[in-house]
Amino acid sequence: MNNFRRRLFLIAAVLLILTTCAISAVNGATTLQTIKAYSGVKILYNDKELTGAKQPYLINDSTYVPLRLLIESFGDKSINWDPVNYRVIINDLQGTTEADLRSQLAQKDAEIASLKSSNASLSARVVNLETQIAQLDDCNSDSNLSDIEDELDDAFKDAGDEYFNDEGISVDVSLDGDEDELEYKANLDFDDADYNDDLTELAQTDLKTFLRDVKSEINDEIDGTEFEGADITGKVVDDNNSSYYVRYNGTSYTFSWDGSSLSDIEDTLNNYFEDAGYDYFDDDGIVVDISLDGDEDDLEYEITLDFDDADNNNYLTDLSQSDLRTFLNAVKSKINNEIDGTDFEDADITGKAVDNDNSSYYVRYNGSSYTFSWSE
Numbered sequence: 001m002n003n004f005r006r007r008l009f010l011i012a013a014v015l016l017i018l019t020t021c022a023i024s025a026v027n028g029a030t031t032l033q034t035i036k037a038y039s040g041v042k043i044l045y046n047d048k049e050l051t052g053a054k055q056p057y058l059i060n061d062s063t064y065v066p067l068r069l070l071i072e073s074f075g076d077k078s079i080n081w082d083p084v085n086y087r088v089i090i091n092d093l094q095g096t097t098e099a100d101l102r103s104q105l106a107q108k109d110a111e112i113a114s115l116k117s118s119n120a121s122l123s124a125r126v127v128n129l130e131t132q133i134a135q136l137d138d139c140n141s142d143s144n145l146s147d148i149e150d151e152l153d154d155a156f157k158d159a160g161d162e163y164f165n166d167e168g169i170s171v172d173v174s175l176d177g178d179e180d181e182l183e184y185k186a187n188l189d190f191d192d193a194d195y196n197d198d199l200t201e202l203a204q205t206d207l208k209t210f211l212r213d214v215k216s217e218i219n220d221e222i223d224g225t226e227f228e229g230a231d232i233t234g235k236v237v238d239d240n241n242s243s244y245y246v247r248y249n250g251t252s253y254t255f256s257w258d259g260s261s262l263s264d265i266e267d268t269l270n271n272y273f274e275d276a277g278y279d280y281f282d283d284d285g286i287v288v289d290i291s292l293d294g295d296e297d298d299l300e301y302e303i304t305l306d307f308d309d310a311d312n313n314n315y316l317t318d319l320s321q322s323d324l325r326t327f328l329n330a331v332k333s334k335i336n337n338e339i340d341g342t343d344f345e346d347a348d349i350t351g352k353a354v355d356n357d358n359s360s361y362y363v364r365y366n367g368s369s370y371t372f373s374w375s376e
């Protein structure tokens with residue numbers, strides 16, 4: 001009886017084990033599969049190899065890659081594993097959807113537009129401020145010059161008596177210019193003068209002394225101001241006759257009524273070249289007349305050649321151009337000699353020779369070369 005029970009228990013145990021194994025085999029058949037996989041597959045993202053603990057495999061001609069490795073490399077997704085439901089969950093990171101990006105782009109565009117508007121407003125403000133500053137500078141400059149003029153008028157209020165021994169002469173000094181160049185103008189009014197009727201009656205040495213002192217006073221007044229480095233020029237003018245003046249160019253003085261000096265030089269030139277027709281052109285019938293015009297800066301001569309009584313030539317064009325050059329060089333040389341030591345000694349000399357009967361025939365000298373109105 002006992003042996004029967006043992007056999008029955010043993011048979012039951014064997015049946016239980018077999019049943020369990022069978023159930024396990026049935027369940028495993030739905031989830032497990034033996035596969036052949038080949039490693040060595042590489043993933044490149046923007047020319048950079050992606051590496052991680054788990055590498056991709058080639059299975060049955062299909063490539064299987066670790067999903068987390070890819071997602072984390074892209075950087076704009078999140079990945080999670082749901083072990084309960086056997087699910088891989090992939091989500092966009094916040095702010096990386098197309099709508100979000102478009103929204104951000106629109107916001108940036110609005111910010112750029114706002115900055116451009118602010119920049120335009122600031123630029124306009126800068127221009128406005130610069131204009132105001134320039135206007136203030138001009139006002140200050142005008143104010144400074146006005147103040148200096150007042151000082152000059154005060155300094156030279158008795159100039160008529162102190163410089164010209166005629167207290168009836170009234171003096172008014174004005175200034176014009178900028179920090180680079182200043183020009184003064186001294187008007188002398190002779191309406192109430194005691195002994196002088198106009199500017200030409202004053203001694204030139206007294207006028208030069210007066211103008212030197214005006215310049216010296218201006219230098220004193222502009223010292224320490226924006227005008228202190230300015231070049232100073234100017235003139236004194238007869239208030240009743242503007243054709244009477246003395247001009248100062250920074251180094252020398254020119255008197256508008258000192259025509260006698262040019263006249264004297266003209267006389268000397270005409271005497272010296274009295275026989276120029278014969279001396280230079282072998283025709284003593286050619287009559288030469290020389291005139292001068294200009295100031296201490298520029299002198300121009302004009303030589304008129306008259307062929308009415310000429311022996312061998314009818315017009316200027318009949319003369320040799322080389323002879324004309326020689327003649328004009330001699331005229332310029334003589335002028336240089338005559339103006340040496342005068343107010344004109346530094347003047348630039350130009351001029352021309354003209355046919356008295358036909359002004360279209362001429363030779364012009366520009367200071368360095370000659371131009372002939374005709375061709376040889």
